[in-house]
Amino acid sequence: MQTLTSTEELAAFCARARGFPYVTLDTEFLRERTFYAKLCLVQLALPGEGEGDAVLVDPIAGDLSLDPLYDLFRDPGVVKVFHAARQDLEIFYIEGGVIPAPLFDTQVAAMVCGFGEQAGYETLVKKLARASVDKSSRFTDWSRRPLSDAQKAYALADVTHLRVIYEELARQIERSGRSAWVEEELAVLADPETYITRPEDAWKRVRTRTATGRFLAVVRELARFRESHAQLNDIPRSRVFKDDALLELASARPQSLEDLGKSRLLLREARRGPIAEGILAAVAAGLACPPEDLPKPEPELARGPADPGLADLLRVLLKAKAEETGVAQKLIASAAELDAIAAGERDLPALKGWRHEVFGADALRLCSGEIALSAAAGRVRIVALPEAADAIRRGA
Secondary structure, three states: OEEEOOHHHHHHHHHHHOOOOEEEEEEEEEOOOOOOOEEEEEEEEOOOOOOOOEEEEOOOOOOOOOHHHHHHHOOOOOEEEEOOOHHHHHHHHHHHOOOOOOEEEHHHHHHHOOOOOOOOHHHHHHHHHOOOOOOOOOOOOOOOOOOOHHHHHHHHHHHHHHHHHHHHHHHHHHHHOOHHHHHHHHHHHOOHHHHOOOHHHHHHHOOOOOOOHHHHHHHHHHHHHHHHHHHHHOOOHHHHOOHHHHHHHHHHOOOOHHHHOOOOOOOHHHHOHHHHHHHHHHHHHHHHOOHHHOOOOOHHHHOOOOOHHHHHHHHHHHHHHHHHHOOOHHHHOOHHHHHHHHOOOOOOHHHOHHHHHHHHHHHHHHHOOOEEEEEEOOEEEEEEHHHHHHHHHHOO
């Protein structure tokens, strides 16, 4: 189990990697006590099973720069293979300003290839690599040194089995002609906007049932302050205040430290000092917001309620389409999207791109009354409405 602790060792491995069509990668990190993830370990593996084909890169021990790895990320001739890449990519983008390209995510590919909703790494290892993974080291402290042999073995397993998984999924996708589907999903992961968190947009992640502009203005300013304070001090948002406390503050609109002391949900340290001052300033800013600058509610709050019967029909259609194509339901459309479609919203991912081909087109036809759902031979099938009407008249 070779561990690289110097820039020179990493550069040599990355230079060697350029002679291969792909490299598999994973990371170990900590994020429980910080806003930004703390990178603790990088695992790399090359095709083959020779000595030195799989290594650990330790950014904590020794004097090591990840620049050689970032250069490899930019090499268009080497595919960078991850499983569930989003958090890994966020780390590399925040720390190095680079997103690996070309990119392949085996979790995305597995969901396209019919491995269901939970295309977890352990499942793929069992089904495709015919092996098992010892998960006992999964939740250990990866920042402590020295790493144990069990930790090292666990970390390497996350990239060594990934070679077999990648090669098999790549073959399946090529045979199915769904490469464009996977590329469409990977484009989201490759977009830097995916990893940028702007304080002014933080309020959009707060779930609220109240859609009045003034209430949302206070929510916006509180969320903006929380995001800025968390980023500046590198602490989790919940250490500033949680969403339930934010909504309580937006409703109560405290004007003084005494008012803050009446909060049921605010942490003790948030009732004084910089956080308390920030809360009061945010509430004041939200209340002073000019009417023309009040935030607009998110579409799910602005639109009317979904027709529950139509939403249920869309769920049946989605399940049928997922079974027919072998694509995981949640990759095609979320429950919230189905409700939005039933409520009349049309600017949704489920109605665009490959999803439109697989599900969206028939979803829109169902909503407009062009088709109906029927059952035959134990399966759901789509029928044009004239056919459905004839079936009803026949009592079928």
